[in-house]
Every structure is written in C-alpha cells, then in structure tokens.
Amino acid sequence: MQLSLTPDQSPNQSENLTGKAIAIHQKLCVEYGCPIAYFHNLDPLSELVSSLLSHRTKNKDSGRAFKQLRAAFLDWESVRDADTEAVKKAIAPCTWPEQKAPRIQQILRQITRERGTLSVDFLADISVAEARAWLETLTGVGPKTSAAVLAFSTLRRRALPVDSHHHRVAVRTGLIPKKVSVGPSHAILEAQLPENWTAQQVYDNHEVLMLHGQRCCHYRSPACDRCTILDLCLFGQQALGTNGGKH
Numbered sequence: 001m002q003l004s005l006t007p008d009q010s011p012n013q014s015e016n017l018t019g020k021a022i023a024i025h026q027k028l029c030v031e032y033g034c035p036i037a038y039f040h041n042l043d044p045l046s047e048l049v050s051s052l053l054s055h056r057t058k059n060k061d062s063g064r065a066f067k068q069l070r071a072a073f074l075d076w077e078s079v080r081d082a083d084t085e086a087v088k089k090a091i092a093p094c095t096w097p098e099q100k101a102p103r104i105q106q107i108l109r110q111i112t113r114e115r116g117t118l119s120v121d122f123l124a125d126i127s128v129a130e131a132r133a134w135l136e137t138l139t140g141v142g143p144k145t146s147a148a149v150l151a152f153s154t155l156r157r158r159a160l161p162v163d164s165h166h167h168r169v170a171v172r173t174g175l176i177p178k179k180v181s182v183g184p185s186h187a188i189l190e191a192q193l194p195e196n197w198t199a200q201q202v203y204d205n206h207e208v209l210m211l212h213g214q215r216c217c218h219y220r221s222p223a224c225d226r227c228t229i230l231d232l233c234l235f236g237q238q239a240l241g242t243n244g245g246k247h
C-alpha cells in the first residue's frame, strides 16, 4: 500500500493510522448505517458547478442556488454565454454570488477551450489521479472539488472528499496532525484507506466522518460522553478525564 507520510510520521505510525482509520470507519458505519445512499445523481459537469456553488455555503442554500440556475438557463452553454449579472441573480441564495458567477462562467469557457466541447464526460476514461490533476488545473478547483466531482457525480469514482466536519474528526482522533489543513489532508487520509476498498466504501468513509462531525463531534462542545469512537480518541478521553492520566 502506498502511504502518504507527513514529515513527522514513521512508516510504522502510518500503518497504525491505517488500522485506526479502518476501526473508526467500522464503528461509524454501524452508527450511521453503511452503505450510505449517494445524495446526488448529477453528471460530472453539473456536479462541478454544484460543488463550486457549495463552497462555504449551507447545503440548503447551495441546493436552491443550483436549482434556480438550472431553471433560469436551458443548458450549461447558455450559462457560459449569459450576461454575468443574470447568472449572479440566479445563484443569489449561495454565498458570494458576485464572485461565483464569473468564476463558474470562466471555468465553463476554460473547459470548452480545452476540450472543444462543454463536457467533462472524458473523465470516466482516464485514471482517478489523471482526472483529479486535470480538474485541479481549472481556476479555483482544489482537491475537495476534484474529489467531489469524481465521487459524488454519476462517475462514482474512488476519491475521498474532505470537508470541515470530516477534517475536524480526523484531527481530534489523531488521524492527521492539527497543522495539516483541509487541502493537504485529502492525500493523507485517502492513503490511509485500503487500496482494495470500493468507491462506495471510500464514499461511506467520507460520509460517516462528516456525519459524525455534524451530529456528535461538534466544533464547539463535542458530545464525547456519547461518542461511539471515544475509545479511539485521546482528545475525547482527555476532555472527559477518562484516559487514566496518559498524555
């Protein structure tokens, strides 16, 4: 298995972290009921737009913005070629529509220029690594968006997105050091998962860690006293004073 090490990790530590990542996954899967149903059934280009709208926006608001955008324009070519003010108006429910509208149009133009057509369906025919690298050449597309396009769209590829909830649980349980931010955490956390896991299992891993962050491991006041992975979390044990004085 290829492991992605942070500078302060030895290979043994990484193997231990793989075992811990699997143990956390299994417990959270029991808690939240794996396999988790895919929440989107969008083609990859639509998923890309949806993902761009969702940056730092509540799901409910980005969902409304996406629906309004689809309703206001016939197709993505029409969005690409539209007056930016009209796009901005359509996506008004999400945060920063004045930045996201021109960014989305820029990306749609970039894809058309590079591919000769406004489609990213070709991503199905290349490796996940190549697909992610290509997506991340698009303006403003980073590891979270590239993973979301591949994992959440109808491509259903094996890629691990990491959002802020997922990241918080990973930091508190010691899967990644606190200093590793969301972007670089993608490669480290994905490398901890067994190579033979299916796309569904990798998707489940993201979903259960995210759900745990939303429902139990809150940003403020995590509910460690009712946490199903307390035995795997030194942060929680220390918070509750149940680690036997170990540091």
Ligand code: SF4
Pocket (backbone or CB within 6 Å): 169, 172, 173, 216, 217, 218, 222, 223, 224, 225, 227, 228, 229, 230, 233, 235, 236, 237
């Ligand atoms: S024990 Fe507490 S800090 Fe650790 S994962 Fe559970 S809720 Fe989060």
